[in-house]
Amino acid sequence: MLKLYTHPMSRGRMVRWMLEEIGESYETDYLDYATTMKAPAYLAINPMGKVPALVHDGRVVTECPAILTYLAETFPQAGLRGDDRAAFLRWMFFGAGPLEYAIVNRALGVDVPPAKAGFVGYGSYERTIETLHDALAGPAFLAGDRFSAVDLYLGSQIGYGLQFGTIPARPAFTSYWDRMKDRPARLRAVALDDAELARIKTHG
Ligand SMILES: N[C@@H](CCC(=O)N[C@@H](CS)C(=O)NCC(=O)O)C(=O)O
Secondary structure (H helix, E strand, O other), rough: EEEEEOOOOOOHHHHHHHHHHOOOOOOEEEOOOOHHHHOHHHHHHHOOOOOOEEOOOOOOEEEEHHHHHHHHHOOOOHOOOOOOOHHHHHHHHHHHHHHHHHHHHHHHOOOHHHHHHHHOOOHHHHHHHHHHHHHHHOOOOOOEEEOOOHHHHHHHHHHHHHHOOOOOOOOOHHHHHOOOOHHHHHHHHHHHHHHHHHHHHHHH
């Protein structure tokens, strides 16, 4: 039994894409940012009061990269664990830490003073982006020659970054995102979340 707690305008889109890739049946509980996401029933699942969260047979997993890794490992038949496990873990954690916070701080207009770069986990936005850029010059995907959950995670970050201008539209980034953005599982996930978004806009 798999249940996704999410909102259609959230990082939960990544988890829904992953669930569609896995192909197992799952339930969705859409939460409202102001009310159900902060209610005791949900805070018992994720005390952060944030989405996404996944409950699998009574066990809770939160944090997108943890959920994606958990699903890839729990359903290995989907072939999304990454052929190169070292690369898989390396880039999954790079995405969760340095990349996410380089992008978030860029969006917030927060710059790391150069003198403090050694203290901040991502050093600088520029160094983080260069590192990601160079990583994409290797095999077709981050953990080998086929798509895996780490591509879904970093690809999603790149896709959103390109859309919102927080990642530069360099060919390595646009071609990487182009390699995965039309996967049938992603298109199904987008359609499901977009339908919920439309429903919220109409009915509140
Ligand atoms: N580190 C978390 C971030 C989760 C997160 O910040 N979710 C946002 C939506 S994308 C949220 O639920 N915000 C609601 C709030 O904080 O009130 C993850 O990777 O899953």
